[in-house]
Amino acid sequence: MSRYHLAQDTRKCIGCHACEIQCKSNKSLPPGPRLCQIVEVGPKLIGGLPRTAYVFMLCFHCENPWCVAACPTGAMQQRASDGIVFVDHDLCVGCKTCISACPWGAPQWHPELGKVVKCDYCKDRIDQGLKPACVTACTTQCLEFGERQTMTEKKRQRHAESVASFENSSF
Template identity: 65%
Template sequence: MSKYVLLQEAKKCIGCHACEVACKANKELPPGPRLCQVMEVGPRMTGDLARSSHIFMPCYHCEKPWCIPACPTGAMQRRESDGIVYVDESLCVGCKACISACPWGAPQWYKAARKGKVVKCDYCMDRIDQGLQPACVTVCITGCLHFGEANEIEPVRRQHYAKTLAAAELGD
């Protein structure tokens, strides 16, 4: 399992896509591949109002990632130190086996400047190694994204869940 967790408080997300833009800027990606995605769910009627929710979809850095064994060249790797799943671009031949294997759509095809390689969310491991947060988290204007070690984020997740249950009981 990854040492790190990226948590979204969906009720706070307004769907501004700043996280996607920051990710692309950090990885110098053009239009096309989206290493994290904000997916709109809805609209649905809540009383007399139409409402939408926004779900943040990064790579989940699975405990047993399907993309790693699917990769015939070993380009899809997992860092032993923290469990981050990443692409070693020098080994990627662009076969897209990892794209087919991932149920979440995390690996993305990047045909342009990188000459047909796969890219994916790596929690901005270059930034993490410097003691920084992933780019997506740093630009979130509503503070709905939280990143950290699993034992640090678990209390945040529990608090968020408790607030959600309390609001549901009160009819919010």
């Protein structure tokens, strides 16, 4: 499993897609492949009012990634140092086996390259001590990136606070 985790506070997300745009710009992607995406959920009636939520989806950088196991050329790899799953484009022959193997749809077809691309947490930026491009572009700061343990604790804390505030609210 990746040493890192990218978390979203769905309460803050406004569905502006700045993360998607920044990702595409950073990776020089044409229309088509989306390494991360905002999925709209709703609208649903919540407390009698229509509400829409936005969920940020990207590669999960699995502990035992099916895409890596399925790749016949070794192009789909996982870094031993931190568990980041990435594509070595010099080895990719465009067979799309990794696309079929991933249950989450993380590997995407790049028609201009004739190869597969996927989220790699902007590993080049991480190696420089920077955050992934999508995180830096988030207008509401709903995306956070860090060590898995730290991000899990933040998520637990956020959940505990929301439960506590709900229990103390009066309708």
